[in-house]
Amino acid sequence: MGHGAVGVRALTGLLLFLAVATTSSAGEVVVTIKGLRFEPRTVTVKAGTTVRWVNLDETVHDVTSGKALTGREARGRKRVRFPDGRFSSGTFGKGEAFTFTFEEEGVYPYFCNVHPFMKGVVVVTPP
Ligand SMILES: [Cu+2]
DSSP, X not given: OTHHHHHHHHHHHHHHHHHHHHHHHHXXXXXXXXXXXXXXXXXXXXXXXXXXXXXXXXXXXXXXEEEEOOGGGGTTOSOOEEEEEEEEOOOBOTTOEEEEEEOSOEEEEEEOSSSTTXXXXXXXXXX
């Protein structure tokens, strides 16, 4: 009776889901946050790629685009954080993640707003 139609509809939905999931995972790169470090510190991706930062630490972290001064550079400075406004995750905890899709070529430095000595770079090349 109606069971066949429902079955076909469910299968179509599943296939669509798999197609979308496959497409998005192909365009995604993971950076882990562990031991107060971004790993890898520099990732090179093609334009249109989504970068997913996954926090594996017990403490909260943040991913903010721009530059942070540390060590000698920071000495005597009142201000050490220079966010450029491209992206800012806000703090997120263990097991949580932040994603950002890089549409344009360029070099995108970023840092952790909680621990400005944690830094990384995303290099975006032509698609
Ligand atoms: Cu941090």
